Amino acid sequence: MKSLLVLSHCILNTASKVMQDERELAEEYQIRDLLLQLILRKNIQILQLPCPEFVLYGSQRWGHVKNQFQHPYFEKASKEMLEPILLQLEEYDRHPESFSVLGIVSVEGSPSCGYHHTCIGEWKGEIGTDPAHISQIQGSLRMSSKPGVFMELLKEELEAHKLSIPILTMEETIELLK
Numbered sequence: 001m002k003s004l005l006v007l008s009h010c011i012l013n014t015a016s017k018v019m020q021d022e023r024e025l026a027e028e029y030q031i032r033d034l035l036l037q038l039i040l041r042k043n044i045q046i047l048q049l050p051c052p053e054f055v056l057y058g059s060q061r062w063g064h065v066k067n068q069f070q071h072p073y074f075e076k077a078s079k080e081m082l083e084p085i086l087l088q089l090e091e092y093d094r095h096p097e098s099f100s101v102l103g104i105v106s107v108e109g110s111p112s113c114g115y116h117h118t119c120i121g122e123w124k125g126e127i128g129t130d131p132a133h134i135s136q137i138q139g140s141l142r143m144s145s146k147p148g149v150f151m152e153l154l155k156e157e158l159e160a161h162k163l164s165i166p167i168l169t170m171e172e173t174i175e176l177l178k
């Protein structure tokens with residue numbers, strides 16, 4: 001029997017993330033290290049989801065909020081990216097005697113791949129140079145307890161494909177593997 005996990009892309013490849021001061025990611029990277037060590041130690045196999053933001057907007061993109069990705073083009077492209085993964089998951093699901101997919105691992109806070117925490121806000125249009133306007137845009141940023149656009153679609157697609165696979169945070173996955 002082989003056990004598998006499906007990881008959000010940047011858990012394996014941090015070069016896909018929005019460029020930023022990585023010291024702000026110290027806590028996330030600590031959890032990531034622990035998770036990856038456990039995955040190797042427990043001999044868990046890994047499927048990697050695509051990174052929708054890197055594929056659609058490249059490495060030089062700004063950070064976004066969920067509202068900016070809630071449009072038909074992002075959703076259509078995301079569905080196309082997910083299709084090959086869903087087919088692989090269907091195949092594993094047909095052979096439960098040989099394979100067990102333990103879960104899909106989110107990246108909390110992301111407007112795309114968060115599951116319990118997703119950043120939302122009124123970010124749009126020209127930023128300009130007026131400090132009051134910039135601060136108004138920044139001030140609208142907040143966390144929602146709903147999934148990001150990519151995870152939301154993935155959840156819908158799992159249901160449509162009759163696949164019962166939990167979506168887990170990195171912390172939840174660590175607990176599961178311990």
Ligand code: SF4
Binds near residue numbers: 009016113
């Ligand atoms: S879109 Fe998802 S995979 Fe890509 S950097 Fe953001 S959280 Fe990671």
